[in-house]
Amino acid sequence: MIDVRGLSCPQPVIQVxxxxxxxxxxxxxxxxxMVSVENVKRFAASAGYKAEFREENGEYRMNLSKL
Structure with missing residues (x-):
């Protein structure tokens, strides 16, 4: 699990x-x-990963799977 909560851009993308x-x-x-969600989603797509996310209590869980 990659926990990037509380990090400012571009740190979430760098950690992922x-x-x-x-x-x-x-x-x-x-x-x-949501800004981090969109940035990580874009990066993941460029790296060949499918990104799916869901919101839970104001936070987001994103699953990345290799295409």
Missing amino acids: KKALEKKEASYEVLLDS
């Missing part, structure tokens, strides 16, 4: 990028800002 270097098939990301 570091995690993706492990080349796992899927990841779960915790975020607390």
Whole structure:
């Protein structure tokens, strides 16, 4: 799990990028800002991952899976 809650841009994208270097098939990301959700979603797509997210109590859980 990648927890990027409380981080300002561009830190969420940087942390996700570091995690993706492990080349796992899927990841779960915790975020607390819609701006971060959109930025991580765009980055994940460019890295070949499908991003799906859901809101839970004002926070977001994003699942990334390799395409």
